[in-house]
Amino acid sequence: MSEPGSLLRSLSGRSTARNYHSHVINEIGAGVISGRYAIGTTLPNDAELMEEFEVSRTVLREALKTLEAKGLLEARPKVGTKVAKKSRWSLYDPQVLAWHLEAPVDAEFLSGLHEVRRSLEPQAAAEVARRRTADQIRLMLYWIHQMETSLASPQNFALADFELHRIIADAAHNPFVRALYGLIELAHAFAYKPQMDNPDPCVLDKILESHKLLVNRIEYGDEAGARQAMLDTIEQDRVISVAVR
CATH class of the missing domain: 1.20.120.530 (GntR ligand-binding domain-like)
Structure with missing residues (x-):
């Protein structure tokens, strides 16, 4: 939802085709905003996420990097990828904002x-x-x-x-x-x-x-x-x- 007006167009309920990369970004990003992935917790490991989303390691890692850039996740050596605290979220990012629409x-x-x-x-x-x-x-x-x-x-x-x-x-x-x-x-x-x-x-x-x-x-x-x-x-x-x- 990066183009101006795309969020309002989505309100009609019509689903749009997504590639694997954007699908993973959307699912995990929306999950962070909604609390499905709680702040401070560690995401499932790569193997579990690859199985859940049916994507390759390359697609998964690129999606996680995108979410890190948006401030939602932070990768920690020997720990894994954790959900960042709200103060780090890029709230002026249109996609991060859009995920709030469906959250509690x-x-x-x-x-x-x-x-x-x-x-x-x-x-x-x-x-x-x-x-x-x-x-x-x-x-x-x-x-x-x-x-x-x-x-x-x-x-x-x-x-x-x-x-x-x-x-x-x-x-x-x-x-x-x-x-x-x-x-x-x-x-x-x-x-x-x-x-x-x-x-x-x-x-x-x-x-x-x-x-x-x-x-x-x-x-x-x-x-x-x-x-x-x-x-x-x-x-x-x-x-x-x-x-x-």
């Missing part, structure tokens, strides 16, 4: 997720309102239109919502805001996941209206209004995420 609810993680958004996205919206261009506004209005025409398709609606936030992040010209793509997408996934099976038109209508206001404030150069409107959309996501848990 972690209130501290969810709180931190929305707090980081509240810290950076509203200021980004204010900055964009200060120096927006006609092309940027055109793109924002395009994604608003996509939301309007996707009210009967929660997945397309969610993707349009996310793309709007990406446009704003890009327009802020702040690399640290751009680094939030995965985090913003995960927040949207938490909010929209219940809509995939049980769409609520009232929820989508409210989300649409709040985003129309956000773009309107940016278009008219209202920095304070854009900042508040962005805060309101983030709070909306938070409330929906908490309400369904």
Whole structure:
């Protein structure tokens, strides 16, 4: 789940073909995040994992190296591969973030997720309102239109919502805001996941209206209004995420 939007596309439940390497990465990575492989414990030895996943030693070792790079595992001589403590996890890695979607609810993680958004996205919206261009506004209005025409398709609606936030992040010209793509997408996934099976038109209508206001404030150069409107959309996501848990 490394391409922007891929996590939201996966909410439909359609499985995607995986090669052996990515399958092992996904299974062990998701297992670490969910607690199936507990922090501080040692993974089964190579022979056991090779048998479990039906892969060669080469495929297994490459997958474990990838997970080490993401901070989830640490190899120790004469000990084996252990599950690293949470402080080492690369939480800005889109794949690590995506694995949290299916894990048991972690209130501290969810709180931190929305707090980081509240810290950076509203200021980004204010900055964009200060120096927006006609092309940027055109793109924002395009994604608003996509939301309007996707009210009967929660997945397309969610993707349009996310793309709007990406446009704003890009327009802020702040690399640290751009680094939030995965985090913003995960927040949207938490909010929209219940809509995939049980769409609520009232929820989508409210989300649409709040985003129309956000773009309107940016278009008219209202920095304070854009900042508040962005805060309101983030709070909306938070409330929906908490309400369904």
